Amino acid sequence: MAEAGGGTAIDELIALMARLPGLGPRSARRAVLHLLARRAVAMAPLAAAMAEVAASARDCVVCGNLATADRCTICADPRRATGEICVVEGVADLWAMERAMVFGGRYHVLGGTLSALDGVGPDDLGIPRLLARVADEGVGEVILALGATVEGQTTAHYLAERLAGAGVRVSTLAQGVPVGGELDYLDDGTIGAALRARRPL
Known part of the structure; x- marks a missing residue:
């Protein structure tokens, strides 16, 4: 109609x-x-x-971010060559990190997470390209900023194993109580993650 x-x-x-x-x-x-x-x-x-x-619009040939040239503005900026690469699942996650304005290095977009049920393996993602970047760009730290899902954590563990012999520090985002969060409103998984990630005061 x-x-x-x-x-x-x-x-x-x-x-x-x-x-x-x-x-x-x-x-x-x-x-x-x-x-x-x-x-x-x-x-x-x-x-x-x-x-x-x-x-x-096209994918950045270096990191997989959306761009209007072969290299996105982040990869083309020499000030971002800090030796740190933040690995994210998708472009939306990269943009969220940039909105927070807390990271000054470069990114790597995987384009998804490992999933045996969906038939998504390492070669279906940007993992080989990430390993090549770590070897070629003098990377000192790889930050795994992946979701706190089964697939996200599986992917993080796989990447940590693959990077174990690369001579780089591998870290992950802390998980737990968000700023301004009240325990009564948090789910059990978040509370558990916060307790396990506790640190001295």
Whole structure:
């Protein structure tokens, strides 16, 4: 059924927007109506930016981050050559680390985690490229910033074993009570991880 007052192209735009994460049919309709009401200042620039990104976006040949050139801005920045590589599962995790502004080194995007059930092995991820980087770039520390899931921890243990003879320090993010967190609101796994990672005060 066509949207009230809409045409085929508008219906198609709403349907495409509704497929985006966090947007359902109602939110997509509101977003499209907003854009249509401001075609010159909102819709046209958005369409131009999307077309440009669609034509130019690619994976960084070094770390796997999204970029518009062969090397992303992080890998191209000589100030980020600290000898530290932070390994993340996906680009969203890399962006989250950058938002926190607490890490000044470089990254490596695996593109997923090891999963025997899904048939995802080391060669399906960016693991061989990571091992080559560690050997070639004079890396002193590899920080495994992977999720606290079974797959994430399996991948972390596998990487730690593969890097054991590489002469680099391998570390992982601390897990436990978040800043501002109250014990009553935390799940049992988080509380357990926090207790095991306790340190002297």
